[in-house]
Amino acid sequence: MTIREAAAGLRARRFSAVELATAAMARIDRHDPSLCAFITVTREQALEQARQADGELATGKDRGPFHGIPVALKDLFSTKGVRTTAGSKVYENFVPESNATVVEKLLGAGAVLLGKLNMHELAYGITSANPHFGAVRNPRNPQHSPGGSSGGSGVAVATQMVFMAMGSDTGGSIRIPASFCGTVGLKPTYGRVSRFGVLPLGFSLDHVGPLTRSVRDAGLALNAIAGHDPRDPTSSRRPVVDYVPDEECWIRGVRIGIPDSFFFERLDEDVEAGVRGAIARAESLGAVIKPVRLPDLDALNAVARMVLLSEASAVAEPYPEDRSLYGADVRALLDQGRLVPATDYINAQRLRRKMRREFDEVWQEVDCLMTPATAIPAPRVGETTVRLGGRDEDVRLAVTRLVRGVNALGYPALSMPCGLSVSGLPVGLQIIGPAFEEGRLLRVGAALEDSGVGIPPCPMD
Numbered sequence: 001m002t003i004r005e006a007a008a009g010l011r012a013r014r015f016s017a018v019e020l021a022t023a024a025m026a027r028i029d030r031h032d033p034s035l036c037a038f039i040t041v042t043r044e045q046a047l048e049q050a051r052q053a054d055g056e057l058a059t060g061k062d063r064g065p066f067h068g069i070p071v072a073l074k075d076l077f078s079t080k081g082v083r084t085t086a087g088s089k090v091y092e093n094f095v096p097e098s099n100a101t102v103v104e105k106l107l108g109a110g111a112v113l114l115g116k117l118n119m120h121e122l123a124y125g126i127t128s129a130n131p132h133f134g135a136v137r138n139p140r141n142p143q144h145s146p147g148g149s150s151g152g153s154g155v156a157v158a159t160q161m162v163f164m165a166m167g168s169d170t171g172g173s174i175r176i177p178a179s180f181c182g183t184v185g186l187k188p189t190y191g192r193v194s195r196f197g198v199l200p201l202g203f204s205l206d207h208v209g210p211l212t213r214s215v216r217d218a219g220l221a222l223n224a225i226a227g228h229d230p231r232d233p234t235s236s237r238r239p240v241v242d243y244v245p246d247e248e249c250w251i252r253g254v255r256i257g258i259p260d261s262f263f264f265e266r267l268d269e270d271v272e273a274g275v276r277g278a279i280a281r282a283e284s285l286g287a288v289i290k291p292v293r294l295p296d297l298d299a300l301n302a303v304a305r306m307v308l309l310s311e312a313s314a315v316a317e318p319y320p321e322d323r324s325l326y327g328a329d330v331r332a333l334l335d336q337g338r339l340v341p342a343t344d345y346i347n348a349q350r351l352r353r354k355m356r357r358e359f360d361e362v363w364q365e366v367d368c369l370m371t372p373a374t375a376i377p378a379p380r381v382g383e384t385t386v387r388l389g390g391r392d393e394d395v396r397l398a399v400t401r402l403v404r405g406v407n408a409l410g411y412p413a414l415s416m417p418c419g420l421s422v423s424g425l426p427v428g429l430q431i432i433g434p435a436f437e438e439g440r441l442l443r444v445g446a447a448l449e450d451s452g453v454g455i456p457p458c459p460m461d
Helices: 003-011 017-035 043-058 101-108 151-158 175-181 215-225 269-284 297-316 328-337 342-364 395-400 404-409 438-450
Strands: 038-041 070-074 112-117 164-169 184-187 207-212 255-259 288-292 368-372 385-388 391-394 413-420 426-432
Touching: 003 017, 003 043, 003 215, 017 038, 017 043, 017 070, 017 112, 038 151, 043 112, 070 101, 070 151, 101 112, 101 215, 112 151, 151 164, 151 175, 151 207, 164 184, 164 215, 175 184, 175 413, 175 426, 184 215, 184 438, 207 215, 215 413, 215 438, 255 269, 269 288, 269 368, 269 413, 269 426, 269 438, 297 328, 297 342, 297 404, 342 404, 368 438, 385 395, 391 395, 413 438, 426 438
Parallel strands: 070 112, 070 164, 255 288, 255 368
Antiparallel strands: 038 112, 164 207, 184 207, 184 413, 368 426, 385 391, 413 426
């Protein structure tokens, strides 16, 4: 059931918000002990919010499609009176006095908050194997990674514990779990959604966005959370539009660019087959498929890594000096960042601006790009290398190399499932577009989804 279907059911009195919340909590009780998607479950608060939603809907007060809908938040969104850990011992007992802007917007829309979701420590990694709050597991196969850093968000949506989960994306951390768990994940344009009250990782790379069960649900979520926020100095004043694609969604004449290099190099065979199949489906729907040459993606990824190493270590400077508070992998990355010279960081930012200008020219030729989201399906837990294109590659690099550069550019990107590997693991399709053209990406994604591109629901029950 999607958000739109649940919203219609609530208004038709086929079930109540309390029943939706109770059913969601039953699924959490059943599946979370083995999957470890939640850090904190806010049961009493959720039931009170659900009762309030039922009362308001009964009297004709309708806050919109999220009214009475169970959702959850990656545990770096500040929640008033509810601890916000960022998956770290550093914040283990941090209880905010106010809500993040996104949380205020969701609560104002009548959403029912079921809790805070597990994640890679400090959002700095791709496995969500959290050493402090437990390792998140992939619901399709617990022997495989759910991705990160928003691993709990991907799992909670894929297992239908919640209808929507908020995540953050600094180098792929929404799109990677979406790809590995088989959900939709949307990284909006930098500045489209306020980051006020969201614990940071990389000041100039952080984006926040939703993971959902369908493309149109991602549009509904963006409608609820987008917009200018004076408390976030990076927040855009660009007007918000209706991001939900029409029921009859056409992409005839849409120019879809297929990169002639990089994105289709060293791919798992099942990933390439799934993505090529989605491209063929788009062409059959009338889209114009155009080969396109992009600027140097390897250089862009190097820039993004340099910026993140520096900014993450700068963010961590006020943290306690007790090194035992950090997991080994995060501690090593923070140490590396402290060794980056200021000149390298500044030059990386200069090159980043130059490459953004070069990439902006691509949108004169095409309306969006279509690529794999990750080069491989979810790797096995603990797997460190994978063989692609006849050579061994570090799993972290294989997982992030197709998504990281988009953060440095600030463009919106959508990940959606486009098939299963022979072992039954999801394959993710990535659609990238110009700044503030989320509606275009969602329209393309919805048209593909309507035509049958996707995967069966996660077989948990």
